[in-house]
Amino acid sequence: xxxLWPRMLMVFGPVQEVPNPDSRVExxxxxxxxxxxxxxxxxxxxxAEDRQAAALLxxxxxxxxxxxxxxxxxxxxASDRPAGPSGGQHQAGTCRMGDDPASSVTDSWGRVWGHxxxxxxxxxxxxxxxxxxxxxxIMALAYRNSTxxxxxxxxxxxxxxx
Numbered sequence: 001x002x003x004l005w006p007r008m009l010m011v012f013g014p015v016q017e018v019p020n021p022d023s024r025v026e027x028x029x030x031x032x033x034x035x036x037x038x039x040x041x042x043x044x045x046x047x048a049e050d051r052q053a054a055a056l057l058x059x060x061x062x063x064x065x066x067x068x069x070x071x072x073x074x075x076x077x078a079s080d081r082p083a084g085p086s087g088g089q090h091q092a093g094t095c096r097m098g099d100d101p102a103s104s105v106t107d108s109w110g111r112v113w114g115h116x117x118x119x120x121x122x123x124x125x126x127x128x129x130x131x132x133x134x135x136x137x138i139m140a141l142a143y144r145n146s147t148x149x150x151x152x153x154x155x156x157x158x159x160x161x162x
Contacts, residue, residue: 009065009070011061011064011065012057012058012061013057013060013061014132015050015053015054015057016053016128016129017046017047017050017128018046018047018049018050019093019127019128020044020045020046020047022043022044022045023042023043023044023045023085024041024042024043024044025040025041025042025094026040026041026043027039027040027041028040028041042084042085043085044084044085045083045084045085046081051081058075058076059075061075062075092123092124092125092126092127092128092129092134093124093126093127093128094124095112095120095124095125096124096125096126096127097110097125097126097127098127101113101114105120105125106120106125109145109148109149110125110141110145110149111149119145119146119149121138121141121142121145121146122138122142123138125141126138
């Protein structure tokens with residue numbers, strides 16, 4: 001690495017994973033952390049379509065590097081990863097935002113259906129994430145929704161925290 005680093009190039013393309021309704025984050029009833037708090041248990045897997053998309057992107061990246069004169073190409077992609085939940089993606093969709101309580105957890109302002117005082121303002125309200133790091137989108141959405149929440153609390157004293 002010390003010698004080759006100045007001449008190395010990495011090419012990759014993020015794969016937008018297809019939402020998997022079988023994926024879950026649950027509280028483990030038997031395993032606790034060092035403080036005695038139950039730990040989260042993750043389940044699910046990426047879909048076959050995600051593995052195919054990752055393989056296609058890896059193939060195109062290898063082709064591009066080879067055509068550019070690369071002496072050695074090391075191909076790595078998600079199609080080779082073991083089964084299990086995705087740990088390298090920005091997770092989203094666990095508390096989807098939408099217009100219908102039957103298909104979403106929150107309304108378009110991040111308020112949990114049936115609980116107007118409960119606001120969710122993180123990546124979980126996204127149906128999926130885009131092809132780049134979602135932090136700015138999360139921050140903008142949190143600012144938008146919390147501003148609206150504060151305005152509504154001033155307008156409606158019942159909503160105001162006691």
